[in-house]
Amino acid sequence: MLYVTFIDPSENEIEANFEPGDSLLQAAVHAGVDGILAECGGGCSCATCHVILSSAWAGTLEPPGPQEADMLTFAVDPTPQSRLACQVQLKTEHNGLTLNVAKRQY
Amino acid sequence: MILGIVGAGQAACTLILELIRGNFRGQVLIFNGEAIPPYQRPPLSKDWLQNPSRDRLNLLPKIIEQDSRITWISRTVTSIDPGRGTIRTRDTAHTVDHIILATGTRAKKLEIPGLSAQQNVSLRTLNDAENLRLNLAQASTINIVGAGFLAFELAASLSKFGITVRILAKGPRALPQVGLDTAEYLSSRSDALIMTETRLIKFDRKAQSLLSNQGPISCDLVITAIGSEPNIELAEASGLATTSGIPVDVNMQTNHPRVSAIGEVAEYHHTLIGKKLRIESIAQANETACILATHLLEQQSVRHKIPWFWSNQGSEKLQIAGFSERSDDSFLLMDKPHQRVVLRHKDGRVTAVEAINAAREYMAARRLFESNEKSISLNTVQQAGSIFSLLQSSSS
Ligand SMILES: Cc1cc2nc3c(=O)[nH]c(=O)nc-3n(C[C@H](O)[C@H](O)[C@H](O)COP(=O)(O)OP(=O)(O)OC[C@H]3O[C@@H](n4cnc5c(N)ncnc54)[C@H](O)[C@@H]3O)c2cc1C
Ligand code: FES
Numbered sequence: 001m002l003y004v005t006f007i008d009p010s011e012n013e014i015e016a017n018f019e020p021g022d023s024l025l026q027a028a029v030h031a032g033v034d035g036i037l038a039e040c041g042g043g044c045s046c047a048t049c050h051v052i053l054s055s056a057w058a059g060t061l062e063p064p065g066p067q068e069a070d071m072l073t074f075a076v077d078p079t080p081q082s083r084l085a086c087q088v089q090l091k092t093e094h095n096g097l098t099l100n101v102a103k104r105q106y
Numbered sequence: 107m108i109l110g111i112v113g114a115g116q117a118a119c120t121l122i123l124e125l126i127r128g129n130f131r132g133q134v135l136i137f138n139g140e141a142i143p144p145y146q147r148p149p150l151s152k153d154w155l156q157n158p159s160r161d162r163l164n165l166l167p168k169i170i171e172q173d174s175r176i177t178w179i180s181r182t183v184t185s186i187d188p189g190r191g192t193i194r195t196r197d198t199a200h201t202v203d204h205i206i207l208a209t210g211t212r213a214k215k216l217e218i219p220g221l222s223a224q225q226n227v228s229l230r231t232l233n234d235a236e237n238l239r240l241n242l243a244q245a246s247t248i249n250i251v252g253a254g255f256l257a258f259e260l261a262a263s264l265s266k267f268g269i270t271v272r273i274l275a276k277g278p279r280a281l282p283q284v285g286l287d288t289a290e291y292l293s294s295r296s297d298a299l300i301m302t303e304t305r306l307i308k309f310d311r312k313a314q315s316l317l318s319n320q321g322p323i324s325c326d327l328v329i330t331a332i333g334s335e336p337n338i339e340l341a342e343a344s345g346l347a348t349t350s351g352i353p354v355d356v357n358m359q360t361n362h363p364r365v366s367a368i369g370e371v372a373e374y375h376h377t378l379i380g381k382k383l384r385i386e387s388i389a390q391a392n393e394t395a396c397i398l399a400t401h402l403l404e405q406q407s408v409r410h411k412i413p414w415f416w417s418n419q420g421s422e423k424l425q426i427a428g429f430s431e432r433s434d435d436s437f438l439l440m441d442k443p444h445q446r447v448v449l450r451h452k453d454g455r456v457t458a459v460e461a462i463n464a465a466r467e468y469m470a471a472r473r474l475f476e477s478n479e480k481s482i483s484l485n486t487v488q489q490a491g492s493i494f495s496l497l498q499s500s501s502s
Contacts, residue, residue, distance in 0.1 A: 009129075010127075040416065043416050043418070044416075044423075044465070045414070045416040045425055045465075045468075046414075047469065066465075067423060067463070067465045070464075070465035070466040070469070071465050071469060073466065073469075074466075074469040074470075074473065077174070104129055104131070106131065
């Protein structure tokens with residue numbers, strides 16, 4: 001089974017299973033990860049599904065597209081490793097990826 | 107919401123911890139009147155004297171202490187103005203939305219004629235405790251004035267240093283806070299010599315002894331542990347109601363809606379006891395802080411938002427911020443290849459922003475609509491040329 005690990009705002013580590021093609025948001029929602037609001041349900045229109053890629057995995061995802069990048073400037077304290085979980089499509093090679101859920105979504 | 111917390115003790119730190127855990131979205135200014143980071147007091151009279159490490163006393167984890175929502179101000183607050191929401195120190199003034207008094211108590215002092223301040227100490231702060239430790243090397247006999255918990259705890263710790271300790275009670279018995287049985291048992295287990303009905307007259311410097319109604323009592327050092335007084339002066343001077351503390355309602359609010367009080371200084375109606383109480387304990391500090399945190403977080407959970415909407419139509423992503431009527435006018439603000447921004451407006455105010463493939467403009471509009479200004483003037487956006495640059499100039 002493929003999985004990614006989320007570290008929620010209270011520092012709990014949650015392993016979330018995924019199928020290739022799932023978004024990070026879908027994986028997080030299925031695993032019941034805390035701290036992701038996703039107010040627009042994955043529409044790249046709210047910036048409340050903000051996650052931060054752990055440094056060990058930096059550069060392993062395709063960079064955000066222009067819409068996502070624009071939305072990310074409105075996330076709370078974005079970093080170069082910030083992503084919107086709803087915009088990241090998972091592939092087999094992302095097995096084991098680790099992400100921090102942003103401490104706050106707004 | 108900007109909170110100003112006066113005092114950085116147990117109650118203040120629990121409040122901060124609860125706010126951060128509860129996803130607090132405002133800012134906190136915390137005024138620390140002591141020159142060191144917040145610490146726990148209880149160990150000071152217990153095992154700390156034997157094992158005096160500062161780190162062990164830390165009240166807040168570093169990650170909370172360094173949270174970007176918290177600003178530490180190492181100054182004593184000299185006055186507050188509830189009406190204006192002003193908090194003043196000797197040389198600074200700060201305006202906040204809500205003031206929280208968490209000023210705690212201070213040790214009651216006892217003047218004993220002839221006894222110098224160096225030989226008459228008390229224990230409330232880490233500074234007091236460090237001073238006391240320095241004094242221990244020269245002390246072989248210590249008299250503790252007062253016979254409460256603090257006196258008994260100190261007596262037990264000091265005996266471990268080979269010091270002879272006496273506990274001097276003014277009244278007929280020790281530990282009046284507990285029943286007679288319990289007090290007698292604890293007295294029998296104490297290493298100290300307990301003297302009741304003891305009235306002190308003065309200190310005889312030559313003989314290095316305390317003169318009392320029970321005759322002279324020799325000693326090198328006197329520790330006064332006769333209880334504490336609440337720090338209510340700021341509240342009094344600002345016109346807030348005070349009693350033996352600062353009375354508050356079920357949400358820890360004082361008689362002024364802009365001021366709350368928590369911790370030992372607060373006198374509140376304890377639901378389970380059915381009485382107004384001001385208890386000096388960690389439990390009271392934490393409970394009052396948690397009640398206030400819940401109240402403040404509930405207030406923020408009502409977050410008013412303007413309507414927003416999006417629609418994906420093939421490669422076109424439409425995002426709308428705001429709410430317009432059909433009759434509202436339109437103004438084309440941005441017209442680039444694949445990117446359009448239309449302002450809907452009425453009476454010179456922008457009612458909605460329709461953005462196509464222009465997420466930044468749409469989010470900037472949401473932020474501006476939800477900011478304090480609430481309405482956006484058509485003119486200003488036209489002059490700025492883009493909503494995003496208007497947002498940047500208004501927030502810098
Ligand atoms: C030696 C000792 C042992 C104790 N042992 C126990 C125990 O075993 N069990 C128990 O339940 N309780 C114990 N307590 C009591 C407990 O520590 C207190 O109940 C608790 O600290 C109260 O919390 P607080 O936040 O109300 O006040 P505090 O922790 O006293 O904090 C108040 C802070 O406000 C600051 N302040 C006041 N005025 C201003 C101003 N104008 N500007 C800026 N800052 C200001 C003070 O300097 C202080 O740092 C003990 C206390 C002491 C001193
Ligand atoms: S869920 Fe709204 S932007 Fe990702």
